Amino acid sequence: MAPITALIGLGFSTARTPYGPRWRLHRQLFNQVMHAGAVGRYRPMQLSKARRLLLDLLETPDRYDRCLRKYSASVVLSITYDWEVSGKNDPLINRLTSTAVRVFETIAPKKTLILSVFPFLLHMPKWMPGSSLRRNVEMSRVYVAKMRDEPFEYVVRNLAGEKIGQSMVSDSLRKLDKDNADSEMLLATKDAAATAFGGASLHIILCVTYPDAIPVGSATTTSTLLVFILAMVLHPRVQAKAQQEIDALVGSERLPNFADRSFLPYVEAVLRETLRWHPAAPSGVPHATLNDDIYRGYFIPKGVSIVPNVWAMAHNENKYPNASDFIPERFIDGSGGLTSDTVDFVWGFGRRACSGRHLGEASVWAGMSSMLATFTFLPAQTPDGEDVAFKPKWFEGLPSHPLPFPFRMIPRVQGMNAETLTQLIQSSTVDEN
Numbered sequence: 001m002a003p004i005t006a007l008i009g010l011g012f013s014t015a016r017t018p019y020g021p022r023w024r025l026h027r028q029l030f031n032q033v034m035h036a037g038a039v040g041r042y043r044p045m046q047l048s049k050a051r052r053l054l055l056d057l058l059e060t061p062d063r064y065d066r067c068l069r070k071y072s073a074s075v076v077l078s079i080t081y082d083w084e085v086s087g088k089n090d091p092l093i094n095r096l097t098s099t100a101v102r103v104f105e106t107i108a109p110k111k112t113l114i115l116s117v118f119p120f121l122l123h124m125p126k127w128m129p130g131s132s133l134r135r136n137v138e139m140s141r142v143y144v145a146k147m148r149d150e151p152f153e154y155v156v157r158n159l160a161g162e163k164i165g166q167s168m169v170s171d172s173l174r175k176l177d178k179d180n181a182d183s184e185m186l187l188a189t190k191d192a193a194a195t196a197f198g199g200a201s202l203h204i205i206l207c208v209t210y211p212d213a214i215p216v217g218s219a220t221t222t223s224t225l226l227v228f229i230l231a232m233v234l235h236p237r238v239q240a241k242a243q244q245e246i247d248a249l250v251g252s253e254r255l256p257n258f259a260d261r262s263f264l265p266y267v268e269a270v271l272r273e274t275l276r277w278h279p280a281a282p283s284g285v286p287h288a289t290l291n292d293d294i295y296r297g298y299f300i301p302k303g304v305s306i307v308p309n310v311w312a313m314a315h316n317e318n319k320y321p322n323a324s325d326f327i328p329e330r331f332i333d334g335s336g337g338l339t340s341d342t343v344d345f346v347w348g349f350g351r352r353a354c355s356g357r358h359l360g361e362a363s364v365w366a367g368m369s370s371m372l373a374t375f376t377f378l379p380a381q382t383p384d385g386e387d388v389a390f391k392p393k394w395f396e397g398l399p400s401h402p403l404p405f406p407f408r409m410i411p412r413v414q415g416m417n418a419e420t421l422t423q424l425i426q427s428s429t430v431d432e433n
Helices: 021-034 039-059 061-081 091-106 109-117 119-123 132-159 168-175 183-209 216-234 236-250 258-263 265-277 310-314 357-374 418-427
Strands: 293-295 298-300 375-379 407-411
Touching: 021 168, 021 183, 021 357, 039 061, 039 357, 039 418, 061 132, 061 168, 061 183, 061 216, 061 357, 132 168, 132 183, 168 183, 216 236, 216 265, 216 357, 216 375, 216 407, 236 258, 236 265, 236 357, 236 375, 258 265, 258 357, 265 357, 357 375
Parallel strands: none
Antiparallel strands: 293 298, 375 407
């Protein structure tokens, strides 16, 4: 029997595509909009959404996890389809809520196990008792098709009237010959976009259906920012030092932007240490050997899955002494500048290294620096004013991230409200070099 993900129509995903011409085409599409030289054009958009994140956190601090998910997902949706998430009642997100519920009910481990043992259930007449599994699979296939097709068609409809700005889909379609469109390229564009879109959209929705899970589409940004907040709560000295660096450079009349990034080495060190201290994918992404190989005397046959141990690399005591401790200074050299270690390994290796590495890292920096400039993260307190002690717990799946923990988020400017924060945002420059 085919994998359940293929049966419900998720076989188009880039992550599930074997290496070959189709995979290379997907990769080419991602690289066109996400390579290091291209991501600069998204900086104003990322800053705008990071500042929307600040307002969301100020208004609903108890829903901080949803605010972070919305932030990271909205960046991906904008880059993929030039779609602006409109808020709580975004029509595209609302339409996909039912898709999320349907799909995750269908691929639940219990049902997947039943279908693997009794595959004939998929061929039972729909009127017979016990045919609900078949109906669920077929309905999920319909919902997934909508998730794949509708946002793509939204771009196609609006492209003619020049109502769509730059995005992965619109840029690809504009390059195609209108009279002799390459059907293979059209399909690859739709599938690659749906890979990014599916992860980003479900990223928002899953916090309702499965609150502990973060889908991988835009996972690194959200999980890394959650780790960052946890680290700031546990390490107030680090937080204060990063805030002092921002204050000294930026002042209190505006928020940091990307033009400031190279002048904030300690903030950059905090970002690198956050990525290293608890990687989003501690076991890395599985690879498969293309040929028989021998490594350090071990024979590795062709086709075997190889899993890189990113956690071991990040916690190698020879490279990172006291690796379990959060110490941003390990990335600062003797002159006060940054070392050459950019913890590249957390983004993967080889052909399947994360295409969105530069984009994701920029989103993390924008969110992190904006939050440091605006809020202070502190332990929660008892009614008697005592700090609440806690031991962090972690989601054991992928991506790895801290489970909800007790903390307070205090605006650094006394009496700050939505109006005063909006004024600060408006006075902040968004011009990028």
